[in-house]
Amino acid sequence: MIIRRGPAAGLFLVMLAGVTALGAVPATAGEPTDGEAPKVELVLDSSGSMRAADIDGRSRMSVAQQSFDEVVDALPPETQLGIRALGSRVPNSASQALGCRDTQQISPVGPVNKPQAKASIATMRPTGWTPIGLALRAASHDLGTGETTRRIVLITDGEDTCGLPDPCDVARQLAAAGTHLVIDTLGLTLDARVRQQLTCIADATGGTYTAVQHQTQLTSRLNQLVRRAHDTYRQTPRQVGGAARCSAAPVLKPGVYADRERFAEHRWYRVAVSPGQELRASVSIALDRRLNPDYGVLLRAVSRTGQEIVRGTGADGGRTDVLSTGLRWSDQQAEDRQEASPEPSVSSASSDAAGDGMVCLVVSNSFSAPAGVQTNPGMPLELTVDVVSSSPAPGGPSLGRGWLLLLVLTGTGLVGGLVIGWLARWRVAVWKEN
Amino acid sequence: MRGITRHPLAGLAGLAGLAFLACLPMAGPAVADDTPSPSPSATVGTAGTSFLTATAVDPGQQVRVSASTGDYLYWSFDAAAGETDRLAITITLPTGASRHGPATWTVDVFDGLRRRQPCTAGSQTATAAAGAATLALHCLLRQVRTWADPWSDEPLPGTYYVRLSATGLPDQDLGLPVQTDLSITAKKGDAQPDNARLKAPLSPETDAGSTTAPQADSSAAPSAEAERTGHFWNRISWPSTRWWWTIGGGLLAALAGVGGYRLTRHPRRWFS
Numbered sequence: 001m002i003i004r005r006g007p008a009a010g011l012f013l014v015m016l017a018g019v020t021a022l023g024a025v026p027a028t029a030g031e032p033t034d035g036e037a038p039k040v041e042l043v044l045d046s047s048g049s050m051r052a053a054d055i056d057g058r059s060r061m062s063v064a065q066q067s068f069d070e071v072v073d074a075l076p077p078e079t080q081l082g083i084r085a086l087g088s089r090v091p092n093s094a095s096q097a098l099g100c101r102d103t104q105q106i107s108p109v110g111p112v113n114k115p116q117a118k119a120s121i122a123t124m125r126p127t128g129w130t131p132i133g134l135a136l137r138a139a140s141h142d143l144g145t146g147e148t149t150r151r152i153v154l155i156t157d158g159e160d161t162c163g164l165p166d167p168c169d170v171a172r173q174l175a176a177a178g179t180h181l182v183i184d185t186l187g188l189t190l191d192a193r194v195r196q197q198l199t200c201i202a203d204a205t206g207g208t209y210t211a212v213q214h215q216t217q218l219t220s221r222l223n224q225l226v227r228r229a230h231d232t233y234r235q236t237p238r239q240v241g242g243a244a245r246c247s248a249a250p251v252l253k254p255g256v257y258a259d260r261e262r263f264a265e266h267r268w269y270r271v272a273v274s275p276g277q278e279l280r281a282s283v284s285i286a287l288d289r290r291l292n293p294d295y296g297v298l299l300r301a302v303s304r305t306g307q308e309i310v311r312g313t314g315a316d317g318g319r320t321d322v323l324s325t326g327l328r329w330s331d332q333q334a335e336d337r338q339e340a341s342p343e344p345s346v347s348s349a350s351s352d353a354a355g356d357g358m359v360c361l362v363v364s365n366s367f368s369a370p371a372g373v374q375t376n377p378g379m380p381l382e383l384t385v386d387v388v389s390s391s392p393a394p395g396g397p398s399l400g401r402g403w404l405l406l407l408v409l410t411g412t413g414l415v416g417g418l419v420i421g422w423l424a425r426w427r428v429a430v431w432k433e434n
Numbered sequence: 435m436r437g438i439t440r441h442p443l444a445g446l447a448g449l450a451g452l453a454f455l456a457c458l459p460m461a462g463p464a465v466a467d468d469t470p471s472p473s474p475s476a477t478v479g480t481a482g483t484s485f486l487t488a489t490a491v492d493p494g495q496q497v498r499v500s501a502s503t504g505d506y507l508y509w510s511f512d513a514a515a516g517e518t519d520r521l522a523i524t525i526t527l528p529t530g531a532s533r534h535g536p537a538t539w540t541v542d543v544f545d546g547l548r549r550r551q552p553c554t555a556g557s558q559t560a561t562a563a564a565g566a567a568t569l570a571l572h573c574l575l576r577q578v579r580t581w582a583d584p585w586s587d588e589p590l591p592g593t594y595y596v597r598l599s600a601t602g603l604p605d606q607d608l609g610l611p612v613q614t615d616l617s618i619t620a621k622k623g624d625a626q627p628d629n630a631r632l633k634a635p636l637s638p639e640t641d642a643g644s645t646t647a648p649q650a651d652s653s654a655a656p657s658a659e660a661e662r663t664g665h666f667w668n669r670i671s672w673p674s675t676r677w678w679w680t681i682g683g684g685l686l687a688a689l690a691g692v693g694g695y696r697l698t699r700h701p702r703r704w705f706s
Contacts, residue, residue, distance in 0.1 A: 208483065391634075
């Protein structure tokens with residue numbers, strides 16, 4: 001394996017030894033945990049339209065209930081699952097103002113009491129309005145704030161019937177609020193407007209959209225999403241705020257960072273790179289809203305004096321989720337200087353950069369959006385920074401290869417043998433004469 | 435003086451030379467042989483949704499994931515210097531009745547720094563007609579190099595990301611179930627350039643970072659001792675086929691030298 005895991009593996013072994021010595025293995029032992037469990041909330045539409053019997057000949061509600069039961073049964077023990085319903089109490093006949101505030105927590109986010117959760121799922125009846133935006137906000141509140149990823153799974157058969165707040169804007173605001181939140185959506189109908197709304201919500205948070213046509217499909221997809229939360233919830237980047245110029249930029253250590261960048265904005269960061277070290281940085285910007293079709297992202301490393309050292313560019317067009325690029329840089333002139341002579345060499349961009357060990361990184365983009373698309377908050381930006389020891393340029397080869405080499409060596413050997421032989425014969429002849 | 439060309443010695447040298455010559459034709463292609471790594475039994479059934487959550491896959495391992503049309507599926511694999519990797523993807527599309535038009539799928543490959551890597555051969559993008567049941571994508575990557583200029587984006591040892599996505603399709607077809615099969619085969623080869631090594635593979639940091647105050651920065655410098663021990667082995671650059679060629683050349687030269695010497699001692703035995 002080429003992944004560096006020496007110290008980590010050693011640490012793990014030590015931990016393992018410790019755990020075995022204790023005799024009992026707690027369920028969460030061995031993981032570098034901060035104590036948080038994976039948190040998922042299922043949000044189920046319980047509006048009147050869920051009565052429609054068009055999935056495998058059964059009503060949408062009964063299909064969803066059966067799938068929920070199966071998901072609760074197959075739940076990984078560590079996962080904390082919550083369930084929320086929208087439109088489950090106020091009937092359609094009541095006033096819109098009342099119906100659009102109707103969202104109810106069926107089962108709180110926490111270790112699941114399976115019989116109790118299933119009993120509360122069974123009591124849900126298709127009833128009222130569809131306040132999706134409000135339900136998403138409430139679900140995000142249920143999940144709370146923390147360092148790890150939170151997932152919301154939204155299952156609905158209709159678009160938001162309440163208008164405001166627009167669920168897509170709500171999703172983008174929630175994703176930008178600081179907690180890493182992903183919303184996966186499942187549509188129980190193939191209606192075009194529902195699909196548009198649900199794909200918009202999913203794209204805004206890096207989630208997925210699925211059109212459900214069968215009960216088994218719903219169950220397997222829900223299980224997949226819940227398992228995914230279990231597998232990946234810890235990998236949350238650290239929030240950082242890039243500055244408008246280099247001198248005020250935050251100094252980053254190796255790791256993964258998250259930020260937001262608006263259209264035509266430049267964001268600066270700084271990294272300390274000493275001689276003999278190589279800077280590696282990569283950036284990706286997620287396309288979380290409707291954009292004009294061609295776009296690019298530019299990552300540049302700039303010295304303190306404003307000289308560009310190296311750049312990475314990424315450009316694309318059409319349907320995609322992120323646009324990314326990266327760069328490597330090491331001060332090779334500094335290495336040459338160290339090896340050759342201690343005299344100061346001609347000042348260049350790279351020696352400027354090495355001067356105080358600080359390299360500035362600037363991220364810019366060339367996105368644009370059609371009129372009517374919100375530009376605030378900015379688009380999600382993920383920055384990876386690493387500093388490793390640099391790899392010097394290789395010298396020329398010191399060994400040979402190929403048939404010509406063999407021919408030359410053999411020829412040389414033959415000539416050498418002949419010369420030595422003739423010399424020996426000549427010496428023997430001289431010796432005999434004497 | 436006759437004792438110099440003792441027969442057993444000459445015979446031994448001759449044998450060694452012959453053995454080497456017999457080996458040579460193998461030494462070349464043997465390293466460029468198609469040797470897919472032994473396939474691990476477990477089939478991978480998941481895919482990530484971003485670079486950070488990409489599912490790690492070993493070359494030779496089978497991957498089968500059911501997903502929704504429109505999902506972005508991420509996998510990652512490790513490649514060593516000298517490897518040439520080939521991706522083969524089969525997408526089982528939803529039944530024709532539920533689809534509304536042709537669907538275009540694309541596989542993209544990124545290196546550990548998330549820089550897009552080109553495919554040198556294979557259909558990286560393919561379009562399935564509305565009635566087609568499956569779609570096949572292929573991508574042959576460039577050979578991984580041992581070292582590259584920091585300014586270039588040549589493939590280096592480390593992590594590679596595979597992203598599979600539907601890049602063009604009617605909006606009505608979003609969210610329909612698909613099944614994707616991925617297999618990665620790695621072909622070993624002679625790593626170039628010979629006597630170079632990348633000190634740290636291009637495997638990205640995945641832990642959350644931390645910021646420091648501008649003055650309090652002294653990120654760990656590479657230890658001098660590790661530098662020194664690494665230096666010798668860098669020079670030697672073992673294993674390289676150049677070693678075999680050079681050693682073989684030396685043997686042949688010795689053999690030819692002995693032969694030439696004998697030629698001058700007993701010319702009549704050779705030419706009469």
